[in-house]
Amino acid sequence: MENNSFPIGKLDPRFLEELFSSLSDDKRVIVGPGIGKDAAVIDFGKTCLVVKTDPITFTSCNLGWYSVNINANDIACLGAAPRWFLATLLLPRKGTSEALVKRIFEEVNSACQALGISLIGGHTEVTPRVAHPIMVGEMIGEVSREKLIDGSGVKLGDAILLTKGIAIEGTSVIYQEKSEKLKEQFSDKMLSRMKN
Incomplete structure (x- = not known):
């Protein structure tokens, strides 16, 4: 990739693979970074921690709800129960009010309560670098080693069940x-x- 200008959206998978190839390994990491891998899995003996980070950049409507639910979904896809959530909220100078911040926090709190998740931390900041609110969520879940769905057993010809x-x-x-x-x-x- 010689061009310094990237198109809008996710980075090219080939470029990401190149970046991933130079990362250090940890024996306790069961699922690390990779194309199509939506969460990391860390071995803690009988249980595993499943960790996910995802930004919400596509909408400002229901920002808190989307951040919790999208991150929780990726945790659940590995068979884990989403348990703990951290939120980084970046707000523009123009248009940010107490009412807006309270609404976003109410969305996060409501979504967390509905799913049995605890908001355990994060970061808030008003910055001239964004034009609309952006939230980056980090979800942490846990699953027993036996119930982990890590995708390693998927093979060509497997059936896919679409529920919605x-x-x-x-x-x-x-x-x-x-x-x-x-x-x-x-x-x-x-x-x-x-x-x-």
């Missing part, structure tokens, strides 16, 4: 951000499905 629709999260975000424009093109029934 595809792109539910993305569809909801698009609705939150562009509902007025969508009203011009979609029925009320379809808009209701997008919203919920």
Whole structure:
């Protein structure tokens, strides 16, 4: 990668693999960084800690709710119970009010309570470097070694069970951000499905 300009979105997987190849190893890390690996797993004997970090940059609507739920989902995908959450909240100078910060914290608290998760720390900051609120969440979960789903047994030809629709999260975000424009093109029934 000679070009210093990257497109918007995730970094190129080949470039990431190059970066990962130079990282040090720890024998207790069962699942470390890698393409398609959404959380790390650390061996603590009979139990494992599952750790996930994910930023919410695509929307400011329901920011706290999305941060908790997206991180919790990635923990649960490895068979672990999400238990502890840390949140870093970066706020723009313009448009930040006590009411906005309280609303975001209420979203985090409500989402944590609904899932039995404790908010255990984080960081808040008003900075000129962002134009809208951004939250980076870190979720920590735990699972017994026997119940860990680390993906190492997945092979070509395995069946996939889809329990809900595809792109539910993305569809909801698009609705939150562009509902007025969508009203011009979609029925009320379809808009209701997008919203919920």
